[in-house]
Amino acid sequence: MTEQLNTDRTAEYPLECDHCHYPIPGEAEESDDGRYCSNACREAADDGSTMAEPSAYKRVVTGVEPIDSLVPNGVPADSLLLLSGDEGTRRTELGTELAWRALERGEPAVVVSFANPPTATLERFYQNGWNVLPALENDRLRIIDCFTYRLDDRDEFIEQRNAWTEFVGEAAEDAIVEVRDPSDRREVTHSVQGALDDLEMTETGLVTIDSLDELESLLQQQMVHGFLKDLRGMVCKARFVPIIASSAAMDEADAPHAEYAFDGIIDLRLTDRLAPDARLKQLAVRKLVGAQFLPQWVTYEYEPARGLFAFGPNTDARQLYESGNGAVQSNQHSHR
Template identity: 30%
Template sequence: MKYVRTGIEILDKLLPDGIPRDNFIGFFGEGGTGKSVILYEILYRRLEMGEPGIFVCFEDVPRSIVEHMRNFKWDLLKFKNFRFLDCYSFRMENRISSEYIKILSRPSDLDALTEALFDTMDELSMDGKGIVVFDSLTELMTIANVPELVDTIKDWRARGPNERNVNFISSVHYGLKVFENIVDTFDYIMDGLIDLRYNPEAMKKGFL
């Protein structure tokens, strides 16, 4: 089994061998626990290694994500082997596409989303290398048929990490009661789970 390190010091201490390339990993936590920023950095470090990457965004437009990452000195646009699958801009009248952004008009159509995802992976020759980031699967749950989504995620895991040895990582939000059962299902269908939580004692001292 092949492993790849995240490039994030604390995660590499916890996972000294790195993450198996054939894994789908979920970052779970309440809002504000830093899930998205961790995904940003994992993606950026992998791109720095010369590997291809795809960011499937459900919660914000690519432009905002690019600007947010620049606040951390992470410039996505300098990489040629990177693409956005924009699953947010369908809500807007003015949609901005470019060579690195593919806008999906109906991301709730899971078959079309799956086709766009694997077509983009083929375009970037993602086999045995690269990473796909989903932020977040919770937002996708709000627009898609949930039972169908469970089967779709199983298919993604089989066709991406298992078949191609390409890491998939995603954020999943805790705290929405309507989705509690499906979130529990993710514990079962994903290969690994990293649970991010607030530390009450640290919060008293001004830290999370």
């Protein structure tokens, strides 16, 4: 009877390997100090090797409400994700918020900026009410500057900065990695790798790329895919650090390439189907390798400091806005 109970309990609660912490699918390899799924794990443990719990580094809860509502168990940390959406969907704010949520968790972040100079990239955080000065001082944020050296007169650009921009630029000076030739994908890749090494980013933090559209203006599409493939292998797969890249919505001709290049695609769109006199923003997960996700659209809005938030189908979208200025009302924040 006891043996039967033990068998049933093992079937319901499978044993975990004391080294890799994954379920043991068959008979355990046992030793004096534990049970293991394989000889490799037992020998590694005998040599003093230890592994963190898988959930500690292989899943990321982003902290962005609309995404987390669709991916309740977290995004695999070895993912290259694409944010695909047209203008007006707050795609840029979403990329900024994902980096901020990592910093808020105490993790490092690397922002690869093709579309803006570093001060403008940092200003995106401040426009949302997110102060990144402590992260700069604590060496948890890097900006890979793929913009400044493309200017015709970068010295004049620096001289024309106002007092605030000059202050932010000086405060971030040690956190900015300048890329002299953004059209050289190897230089960009090495700059990202160097930033990750400096911040000791393995199994922690994330990388964002602000605009694949700007990158495609510098490189041919085939070279962009090669660049993404290299980063995916060296950052996502080797270090378990996710990369989130942003791009305008792709047409059907580009879709097969996206399916090949990315582990996950998050679509953002504007729609007037729910409220004919209002263009609402919606978000859905098109694909996400290695994770369960809800196959539905989530309606969302944006507010400085709060970021993106979801609201349900029973909410009157017009009630979310104050008359005349489009600002979100503070008393309508609940997620229904």
